[in-house]
Amino acid sequence: MNAAAHAGEDPVLLSTEGRTGRITLNRPRALNSLTHAMVLRMTEALTGWEEGVGDVTQVLLTGAGERGLCAGGDIRAIHDDAKAGGTASADFWRDEYRLNARIARTPLTYVAFMDGIVMGGGVGVSAHGGVRIVTERSRVAMPETGIGFVPDVGGTYLLSRAPGELGTHLALTGTAVGAADAVLCGLADHFVPSGRLPELAADLAGHDVHDVLPRYAQPLPPGHLAGRRAWIDHCYAADTVEEIVDRLLTHGDPAAKEAAETVLDRSPTALKVTLAALRRARALDTLEQVLVQEYRVSCHSLSAPDLVEGIRAQVIDKDRTPRWTPATLDAVTDAEVARHFAPLGGRFGELDLDLGPGPDLGPGQR
Template identity: 65%
Template structure:
């Protein structure tokens, strides 16, 4: 029996299977048991001929998923535990599994979608945003490199928009999510229930039927701002280093660019440099599996770096927004510091690209 207080609700309506992340008071933050539950459900549904599509949504009206449970990651990093690498192993496998799922996987990216929430939805076959959508990969603010395949998605955004979002962690609305390739369709939030019911109709049998159904409910999103900002973003982020990017932003004479420079200077210097290196490595022709393998290395390295504990402390635990980064300035971060984020972790690699990691639970 499924209880309403379970962290993941699984259900069926017609030919569609439903996954509802059910921790609304925690913005549906993702835990390891939730990952295992979703992966096991996908295993069953992929073998079930009566399931024609899967719909992912979040309980409540605030968001699909605000990311992983970073309080748990903070405690793990602070105490030298091993729970986070185990969580990331299964989480990244699930990200790859969703991308390769053989049936239409529809993600309703309503409200806040950040970090691990992007990992669950951004690799789906059909990604739907609403006027309430707020997407971000905010990892550099807590000493992490964007993971869950976020750099794979962002590295394929037009021009330097992806690099801008990866380094700053800035939030984007529906129009900019569509522009950057993080979503496929805009559907007003008030139409999501009707859309879900339509997807369960007997006539919806394959990917083409799903797309046709979604298009009947789709609309034009409210305007974004990245298209207008792209000229200075492309020019500034074309630089070879984070330091030069910051210099170009400060020298641009544009208030928005100068504000962006200040945002970057508030982020973990080590995470910024490691993120830029990841973005440059994770673009085409890299596969998602290769990117997830590299993300696992970077996340394990961050777990052993003091910026992760300090970043979460400043942003979530004490909420003073005054992190004491180590090192504290970009100029003090060495090439060796960055190289550690691409080194194999003590417990071994993820192995998705080599086919040594199973995509199921």
């Protein structure tokens, strides 16, 4: 949604319109990428509204500017922290993942306008909501393997539950999808033309979203993934990334070959950890359990070389030629993959992510 933004304003704008509390991510020049302060501000706002401040019954999340809702977390800050051996990123993720869980279980009706670019952390603050609206401009992705990282913010929970192996395809390639494919994969619910979002937002000030949404929602435009299910489900069902790549290369469909080339451009370590994370996430019952797993993986990634190198190549120097370590899939050991799932310790302390009251995470999970 193209909300107005002005220089010098807070990075999160809050307002109450009728019974709707509105959150606008307001860093348009940074494509509304999330900082730790923004996460804490959103959490504070949700807490207040849940406790009855302003008689709010529903929340609307939008992004300022013309380009999209949110491009993810502030990865420049993560790069600097990882390079320095710090723990600021772990502190950020701890609060960010708590917010993701909070959004999923809030008693308020949580409406997200997923207009334009919605990636990484932007998915985390929108796709766990109860009413997720995409437009003809939506480009939704979890592109982490391209920077030597692994899908987080509950992304492996969402993608592990997509039909067939669609989630595996999106997680390994980082492919951005439009409205129809986002709905197909369970990342969104409704399609509304972007030009009608301001009118819908105005209507929410005095009405419940479920009462007015039928006047705005339209049939989905054509997507791509439904017609590719045959090769996606076959190729990505393999047990290893190497076998997935081999199946993609030998399948015969040009789109499968293109997917293989994309996968081979990503961090070998991130690919193997991502596949393991997705398969493990399928066996976990709740979002909270998966977030605990993702927190371990994210923190352990700080001490692996590919995260710093990937952000350097894609964002800092922008040479687009990361030098992955190791450089090939066969050089990534099972022990290195397993290390990412080990309980935390050392500079991160002895405790895993604590999500507070919620579903029982089971022995050894919390």
